[in-house]
Amino acid sequence: MSGPTPARRTVWLAAALLLAVLAAIALWRLFARPAPPPVPVEELRLAVNAEYVGSCPVLAAHGQGYFAREGIHARLQSYSSGKASLEAVLQGQADLGTVSDIPVVLASLKNQSVVIIASIFEAERDHGIVGRLDRGVSTPASLKGKRIGVTQGTSGQFALDAFLNRQKLLPGEVTLRNYAPDQLAAALARGEVDAAAGWEPFLTAMTHAIAGKAAIFYGEDVYAGLFNVAGAGDYVRAHPATMRRVLRALIAGARFCQDEPDAARALFARASASEAARMQAAWHGYQFGVVLDQGLLLALEDEARWAIKNRLGERGDMPNFLDAVYLDGLEAVAPSAVTVIH
Template identity: 60%
Template sequence: MSKRHGAAPPWRTAARQGGALNPALAAGLLLLVLLTALAAVAARSAWVARQAPPPAPLEPLAIATNTAYAGTCPVLAAQARGYFRQQGIVATVLSRSSGKAAMEAVLQGQANVATVADIPVMFAGLNDVPVAVIASIFRTERDHGVVGRRDRGVRDPASLKGKRIGVTLDTSGHFALNALINRQGLAPDEVKMRNYKPEELGPALARGEIDAAAGWEPMLGAMLAEQGGNGVAFNSADIYESLYMVAGLRDYIAAHPASMQRLLRALIDGARFCAEQPAAAQALLVSVARHDADQLKAGWPGYHFAVALDQGLLLALEDEARWAMKNQLTPRSDMPNYLNYLYLDGLRAVAPAAVTVIH
């Protein structure tokens, strides 16, 4: 005769029917377990949120640049595609007519950094202006040159002798013009240079105040189109390689090392986009800066986008300084140490292989 240990408790009787768990009660128990787990997760998340520091605020940065110049593509791409914001930067892009004007915006406190060609940086060194280059972002040999009027006897570079040539002095256009006429065996005083702002060159050529105009794209293409069959153009290929850089005041850059690294990372992404997605990059420039699509496409194979600080930049600045001193464009006769005008620490921290300056 088997022993009985008493009747089953009521809760067990309710919970089981025929040896199986009551479905309604099982569902209730499962829901209770889930709610308990969710409450624990929520409590943990709230605790972690209280312990984590608040997100860093986005940093404002004003960048002065010539938006009409193809070399500014890395900046415009970083802005349009959100690379600046990804690095914690709220960028304001200030449009200027040249790199020289963009650098003036920095010197006047209107911008934190500027895109600029090598010539204004070279003159900054000669004039002891404390600027520093954080990186070059673009180079090409085919975007500088001269547009002339056939009805004024301009046919080729040699025919520039004795002609009135409009140019923006102390810019890359000025240096490229000197290199071009020097290749023809002409001295600078064998042409009549007239100083104009970049935006004034086309109207001056159209009015006949000058026989030719020296500058860079896209204004060269615009002047040539305006002249129609009366126009002739020649560029400075194999004579001058244009370098386009990002620079700012030395004290500002040295005081914001983390900001410069974030800026460089965004520009690296922008330059990669411009180099690897040419069709999309050209479309961006057309939409943002109203470039001529056909002209942009034709010149693109000669454009090189990359963020770097290489020895060639240092040598170029020294060569250009010798040119300025030889042509008495400065009272200075000693060579500045242009290594002091390059900020190496930022790019060395972000992309050390991109720094090849010997120092």
């Protein structure tokens, strides 16, 4: 049987050459397409309590490049409390801040527009009271008549009041003294107060400041701490695209903190050896996640009743805390994470 004629071979070769040329043109067109324009980089000033474990999603979003991936150049500003972080936001020194629920309540009662874009952390065994055994503080009931240091206007004060109420102690049966969170350990060591209320890592610092003389009472049955990211209402609502980008970065950061505990704890490089050990032991009880839960609104209302009763705000009526929660961002990014009834 004879092979293809020279004419046929020429046709096949021409066809093969044409296909090769067309394939080359197609590949050239594919790879010669201009790259998509880069995501514009936006600078964001974020006030954060960098030593508090609840800030882990923010620190991870920064350290692991999740903010950068979303086109955000995050500048972290360190503060010793959520109250101080929120004050920075309200004074225009930061765009967003990490804060517990109490400062948001107090801002609302002062008619300051603050909105939470998400809760990022929850822990029960996180607040407590450290007392000096040599001053007669050995049981919760023995706090009666004692001087107690606390950072007023924070979750530490709310947890302390709830704890005293559980012991059937009236506010007038103790003497409160106001200190910044990082000053409580020294005040306790100097004997200026008989006990001090606060949260980690300051509780650990207090116990070490009076080593061998410390009694510690945790408030897990009276207060479950929520840690949030919040901003001024006008700023948040005027930057919806930015909020979505921030939330996507925080979701990745929270996942990192939950799934990579060893690497996440390394973000707190300044922690003392004792605090690092405590953090490792307690890590399994921490809940990292980016949510807006109905429980947040219930907590804000409960805390507002407490604040109104203690005349801590300018108004005596209950605010509508739906105005203090920004739902649009998280509903766009992770709608299943929003359970607020609205």
